[in-house]
Amino acid sequence: MTLDQLKPGERGIVTGWTSPEPPSRLLELGILQGTQLEIIRTAPMGDPIDVRVRGYHLSLRRQEAGLIEVRPL
Amino acid sequence: MSTSSSQPGEAALSSATSTQPPRLVALAGNPNVGKTTVFNQLTGMRQKVGNYPGVTVERKTGLLPANGGPAVEIVDVPGTYSLNPRSLDEEIAYRVLVGEMGDHRRPDLIVCVVDAGNLERNLYLTSQVIDLGIPTIVALNMTDSAERNGIFIDHEGLSRELGVPVIPLAASSGRGIDELKAALKGPLPPVAPRRWIVPPELEKEVNELAEDLAREIPNLCPTARFADALRAIVNTTAKSYESHHSPPFWEKVEAARQRLRKKGVLYEQAEIIARYQWITPLTKRVVHYRRAESHRTLSERIDAFLTHRIFGPLFFLLVLLVVFEAVFSWAQPFMDWINQGMASLSTLVEGAMAPGILRSLVVDGALAGVGGIVIFLPQILLLFFFLGLLEDTGYMARVAFIMDRPMRRFGLSGRSVVPLISSYACAVPGIMATRTMDNEQDRLTTIMVAPFITCSARLPVYTLVIAAFVPSGGILFISYKAATLLALYVMGTATAMIAAWVLRRKLIDGAESTFFMELPPYHRPRLRDVSWRMTERVKVFLTRAGTIILAMSILLWALAAFPQAPADPLTGQVDPGSQLRQSFMGRAGQVWEPMLRPLGFDWKIGVALLSSFAAREVVVSALGTIYSVGDSGDPAAEGGGMSHSLIESMRRDRYPDGRPVWTPLVAASLLIFFVLACQCMSTLAVVKRETNSWRWPLFMWTYMFVLAWVASFVVYQGGRLLGWG
Numbered sequence: 001m002t003l004d005q006l007k008p009g010e011r012g013i014v015t016g017w018t019s020p021e022p023p024s025r026l027l028e029l030g031i032l033q034g035t036q037l038e039i040i041r042t043a044p045m046g047d048p049i050d051v052r053v054r055g056y057h058l059s060l061r062r063q064e065a066g067l068i069e070v071r072p073l
Numbered sequence: 074m075s076t077s078s079s080q081p082g083e084a085a086l087s088s089a090t091s092t093q094p095p096r097l098v099a100l101a102g103n104p105n106v107g108k109t110t111v112f113n114q115l116t117g118m119r120q121k122v123g124n125y126p127g128v129t130v131e132r133k134t135g136l137l138p139a140n141g142g143p144a145v146e147i148v149d150v151p152g153t154y155s156l157n158p159r160s161l162d163e164e165i166a167y168r169v170l171v172g173e174m175g176d177h178r179r180p181d182l183i184v185c186v187v188d189a190g191n192l193e194r195n196l197y198l199t200s201q202v203i204d205l206g207i208p209t210i211v212a213l214n215m216t217d218s219a220e221r222n223g224i225f226i227d228h229e230g231l232s233r234e235l236g237v238p239v240i241p242l243a244a245s246s247g248r249g250i251d252e253l254k255a256a257l258k259g260p261l262p263p264v265a266p267r268r269w270i271v272p273p274e275l276e277k278e279v280n281e282l283a284e285d286l287a288r289e290i291p292n293l294c295p296t297a298r299f300a301d302a303l304r305a306i307v308n309t310t311a312k313s314y315e316s317h318h319s320p321p322f323w324e325k326v327e328a329a330r331q332r333l334r335k336k337g338v339l340y341e342q343a344e345i346i347a348r349y350q351w352i353t354p355l356t357k358r359v360v361h362y363r364r365a366e367s368h369r370t371l372s373e374r375i376d377a378f379l380t381h382r383i384f385g386p387l388f389f390l391l392v393l394l395v396v397f398e399a400v401f402s403w404a405q406p407f408m409d410w411i412n413q414g415m416a417s418l419s420t421l422v423e424g425a426m427a428p429g430i431l432r433s434l435v436v437d438g439a440l441a442g443v444g445g446i447v448i449f450l451p452q453i454l455l456l457f458f459f460l461g462l463l464e465d466t467g468y469m470a471r472v473a474f475i476m477d478r479p480m481r482r483f484g485l486s487g488r489s490v491v492p493l494i495s496s497y498a499c500a501v502p503g504i505m506a507t508r509t510m511d512n513e514q515d516r517l518t519t520i521m522v523a524p525f526i527t528c529s530a531r532l533p534v535y536t537l538v539i540a541a542f543v544p545s546g547g548i549l550f551i552s553y554k555a556a557t558l559l560a561l562y563v564m565g566t567a568t569a570m571i572a573a574w575v576l577r578r579k580l581i582d583g584a585e586s587t588f589f590m591e592l593p594p595y596h597r598p599r600l601r602d603v604s605w606r607m608t609e610r611v612k613v614f615l616t617r618a619g620t621i622i623l624a625m626s627i628l629l630w631a632l633a634a635f636p637q638a639p640a641d642p643l644t645g646q647v648d649p650g651s652q653l654r655q656s657f658m659g660r661a662g663q664v665w666e667p668m669l670r671p672l673g674f675d676w677k678i679g680v681a682l683l684s685s686f687a688a689r690e691v692v693v694s695a696l697g698t699i700y701s702v703g704d705s706g707d708p709a710a711e712g713g714g715m716s717h718s719l720i721e722s723m724r725r726d727r728y729p730d731g732r733p734v735w736t737p738l739v740a741a742s743l744l745i746f747f748v749l750a751c752q753c754m755s756t757l758a759v760v761k762r763e764t765n766s767w768r769w770p771l772f773m774w775t776y777m778f779v780l781a782w783v784a785s786f787v788v789y790q791g792g793r794l795l796g797w798g
Contacts, residue, residue, distance in 0.1 A: 025511070025589055027345040028155045030194045040373070044382040045478035048487070050592060055224075056191045057373075057592040059474050059487075064587055 001072065003037060004049070004065035011038045012070030019067050030054045031068065095136070095144035097178060098257055099170055101202055102186035103195050104152030105467065105593035107214045110244040110602055111186055112149045115254065122609050142258035148180070154194075156201040157308040160511040164314045170205060171297075173316065179207065182261055184253070186212045189219035189226050189241070190594065193356040199235070200269060200348050204303075206296030208261040209237045212253055217243035218594065221371075223364030230359040236265030245599055264296055269351035271303070274338050278329040279303045285325060290317065306330060307344045372594035376471070385475050392468070396459045397562075400452050400529075407451035415444035434630060442626020442694040449690065450611065453529050456498045457607045464491075465598035473590060483570045484577025486512070486588055489519040493569065496526035497562075500756045502610075503528075504763055514581050518573050520760060521581075521773055524751045525569035527562045530689040534747050535561055537693050541720040542740035557744075565748050568780075626694050629684050632658035633699060653677075653699065672746065672782065673739040673789040675728070685752045692747075696723070738797050742789040750781035 006012055014035045030053055031037070040050040040057065048061045100115075102108045112120070116135025137145035150169050151162040158164035165174060172179030185202045187195035192213075203209050213228055232239040240256055242249035271279065282302035286293065293301065305311050305318065305326045312323055333340050378384055419440050426432040463469050469491050477487025485493075488510045496503030503523045510516040527535075535558055543554045638652040653659050654676075661683060662676035669679045677699050684695040700722035726734040751757065757770040764770070 022342070023587055023589075024157070024341050024345065025154070025159055025587070027342055028157070028197060029589060029591075030197065030349065032346055032349055041377070041380060043380065043474050043478060044385050047478050048474060048588060050376070050380065050474065054191075054193045056194060057376075059470075059477075059588065059590045059592055061477070061588045064589065 001070060002066045003039075003051070003060075003068040003070050004062040006037075006039045006070065006072065008039050008041045008049075011036060011073040013037075013073060014068055015071050016069040017067055018069055022067055023064070026064070026068075029058060031058075036073070037068075037070065093144075095146040096182065096257075097180045098137075098145055098147045098182045098184060099150050099180035100147055100184050100186060101150045101166065101170060101198070102152060102212075103154055103188065103191075103198055105591060106152070106186045106188040106195065107244050107596075108149065108152060108186045109606075110599055111184075111212060111214060111242065111250075111253075112147065113599075113602055113605060114244050114247060114250045115147055115257075137254060137257060145257050147257075148177070153198065155198060156205075157304060158310070158314060161508045168314065170202070170207070171301075181208070182257065183207050183209045184212050184257070185209055186214050186242075189213050189216045190222060190224055192226060192231075192360055193352060196235075196352045196356065197345075197348055200352065201300075203235065203237060203265050204267055204296065204300040206264050206294045206298075206300065208264055210253075210256055210262065211235060211237055211239045212242050212249075213239055214242045214244050216241045217246060217248065218596075223362055223368060225361045225363060227359045227361065234268075234355045234359060236268065238262050245597070264294070267296065267299070269348050271347055272338065272343050274333060274336055275303075275306070275340055275343055278333060279306060282306065282322075282325060282329060285322065289319065289322065303344065306333075307340050309341065370594065372467075375595055376592070379468070379471055380474055385471075389472060389475060392463070396456070399455050399459060404451035404455055408448050411448045411450065412444075415440065415447070419444075430634070433634065434627065438627045438630030439623060441697045442629070442691075443623050444694075447615075449529060449533055450615070452532065453498060454607060454611055456529060457610045458603060460495060460498065461603040461606045462598050465596065465603055467593045467595045469494075470590060470592050474592060477588060483574045484518055484581075485522075485570075485573050486510070486515045488588065488590065489515065489573075492519050492523060493526055496523040496528060499528050499530065500524045500526065500753065501759045504756070504759050507763070512587065514577070517581050517764065517769070518577050520763060521576055521769065522569040522573045524753065524756050524773065524777065525565050525572060525749070527565040527748070528689070528753075530753070531561075531565075531747055533690045533693045534685075535744065537696070537719070538740045538744055541723055542735065542737045561744060561748055564745075568749060625684060625691055629658065629691075629695055629699075632656060632661075658699075671790065672785040673736075673742045675734050677726070677734070678739075678743065682746075682752065686754055689747065689752050693719075700726070738789060738792040741792065742785045745788050746781045746785040748781075749777060749784055751777035 001012075002018060003012065014031060014033055014037065016033060035053060038052040040052050042049045043059075046062075048059045049065060051058050051060055051065070100108055100112055112133065112135065115137060117138065119138065120133060120135030122133050133149040135147050135149075137147060148169060151166045153163040153166040155163065156167050156170070158167050168174040169177055170180065170183060183202055183205070185199045187199060199209075199211060211231070213226060213231070216226070219226065226241070228239045228241045238256060240249055240253050242253060244250065279299060279302045282305065283295070283298040286298045286302055287295075290298070290301075301315075305315065305322070306329055312318075330340065379388055419436050422435055422440065423432065426435065463472075472494070473487035473490050475487075476490045480486055480489055489507075492503045492506040492510075494503075495506050500523045503526065504520050507516045507519050507523075510519065539554050539557050543557050545552070545554070547553050547556065633653055633656050635656060638655055654663075658680050659676065662680035665683070666674075666676040666679050669675075669682070674682070677696075680699060681692045681695040685692040697719050700719055723735050724733070728734060751774050757774055760770040760773055761767060
């Protein structure tokens with residue numbers, strides 16, 4: 001499943017990418033295979049989402065979250 | 074290690090002339106790590122704000138107070154997440170750090186500011202900085218807020234792991250600043266060797282390229298050469314900003330990439346993964362948590378409210394209301410003071426000087442012109458103050474978070490919000506703020522619609538026209554005047570949104586943007602940082618008022634005063650009306666009057682519009698000059714409250730057939746024109762610089778002018794058909 005399918009409060013571990021060339025900036029921000037992510041909340045209109053990664057908060061659009069494959073915890 | 078540590082000596086040698094230049098220290102770091110506070114704490118008031126040559130990115134430099142030791146100059150580098158740049162801001166950060174930005178030389182020392190509460194991600198940039206082969210010091214900032222959240226860092230351990238000095242700081246309270254100052258003046262630390270492990274296939278290619286570089290750029294140390302070659306391979310956009318490489322070098326880079334791809338090495342990812350493989354375990358060794366697993370920081374608890382689906386947008390609305398209330402009501406007493414001050418100054422000068430052309434120049438030209446502008450200083454101050462406050466607390470990122478979805482409907486993104494909000498002060502800083510946007514199409518769209526947002530330069534025009542032609546009174550607690558002003562703001566904003574939607578559909582196509590944005594922890598803003606930034610902006614504003622606007626006012630005065638009309642043979646006096654009509658300015662206004670007539674404007678308004686191209690607010694001083702020249706026989710009009718007397722003159726003005734020049738319908742038409750037209754030289758100049766072509770500024774001016782003309786035409790002619798004017 002992909003990150004955008006997780007609900008607020010749920011956690012997952014990154015297992016891979018749905019695209020052969022994931023955006024490098026996401027990797028540079030520390031979203032790599034094996035990284036643990038937690039959905040904190042969604043913006044008032046349901047998009048983007050607030051994700052906690054490596055102890056900080058990152059805002060991602062659902063579309064981009066859909067690039068990240070996760071295994072729910 | 075042994076060879077690379079000779080780097081500081083090399084740097085000193087290459088620049089050693091008769092006078093020793095100061096040690097150049099670059100202050101680098103991720104966004105939101107308190108870099109500005111560190112910079113302000115280090116330099117105090119001894120700082121200079123300018124621009125990098127050729128680009129509009131702000132360049133801040135400052136001197137460390139001397140008291141013994143070498144002279145130290147500090148340059149503040151734009152915040153960046155990576156030295157593989159993906160936006161203009163980041164590209165400049167990178168180029169400053171490697172000494173390829175204009176006349177900047179390679180820094181002698183880099184201070185990498187990191188957030189102790191977010192060490193792991195911050196170390197990614199740090200590892201890239203260390204690789205540059207320049208002596209580096211890590212400033213471990215925000216240790217106080219990290220400790221409050223139960224995060225403790227073994228800074229000595231971190232220093233051992235990284236191989237560079239680490240100085241713990243809490244810049245907002247000044248803790249550790251003295252130690253950092255001492256380190257900046259002390260002996261330069263040796264260059265740290267690279268400790269992360271490059272995947273072997275990639276390392277082999279990088280080493281080969283680096284050997285080539287040794288021939289091409291012999292003065293670069295091996296560490297820096299390796300970093301340079303690595304960046305050339307892994308960053309596919311490197312070619313666009315690395316100016317020092319030859320075409321044959323890029324051919325070799327391409328060949329190396331192909332070989333890597335054949336072997337299945339994803340070089341771009343490989344570097345990032347390899348760095349984190351070093352950073353993650355390192356972080357585990359030096360960061361100690363003393364808190365429960367379920368611990369929620371204060372910032373996270375605040376966000377639960379401020380980004381809540383109902384309270385979030387409401388709070389944003391409240392913030393906007395407070396800001397606008399402050400700008401429009403709190404500023405009023407200060408504006409009155411300035412107005413009175415300028416009036417008494419005019420009276421003083423009038424008393425001290427003999428009547429004649431010179432006195433007219435000073436009073437009607439210079440004082441009237443500049444006074445009409447300086448009066449808006451309180452509003453601009455307050456607006457910049459609030460914007461700075463929202464920025465420094467971290468709330469601006471939440472605004473982008475809340476607003477991204479609605480903005481996307483119009484073809485913009487959450488990141489367009491800050492530039493557009495800044496445009497309420499002035500489109501120039503607004504357009505400059507788009508530089509942090511990494512999507513070119515989003516950025517261009519934001520730039521093209523920013524001038525529709527009501528800037529503070531339009532405010533004087535609105536205020537004047539509203540004061541003159543909108544009746545007092547109101548419904549409930551809302552006055553007609555305030556409602557009109559609000560309507561104009563709403564109209565500008567709505568037009569910007571619609572224009573963005575149209576542009577994005579018809580003209581600027583491209584992939585939907587990406588939107589990764591950090592939501593930094595909230596911070597208590599440091600009043601001193603906010604007020605310093607405000608002071609800087611005010612300096613810019615005053616310099617502008619003091620130069621461009623003064624010059625324009627005098628030019629306008631001269632154009633209105635010459636050539637002089639012959640005196641009336643009966644009274645011996647010059648008729649003010651005929652003087653203005655046959656002056657250079659009057660003639661110019663009459664030339665383009667036919668084009669403005671359908672909008673209800675006479676040649677005097679035409680003159681004001683022409684002159685407003687220098688800056689919109691010049692309209693007020695232009696009208697001041699025009700009517701003050703026209704009324705020079707009326708002593709009551711001079712010296713007594715500039716805008717009040719101006720309003721009187723405008724109301725009294727008649728066409729030869731006795732119809733009033735200014736009717737409420739003319740006023741409405743003029744207001745609409747100002748909402749829509751891009752009457753601003755500075756905006757067009759900054760668009761030219763930011764888009765690097767004349768195409769976009771020309772297009773911008775044209776489409777906005779056409780839109781303004783058509784809308785004013787519809788309002789004026791429509792109003793007349795309905796019998797309103």
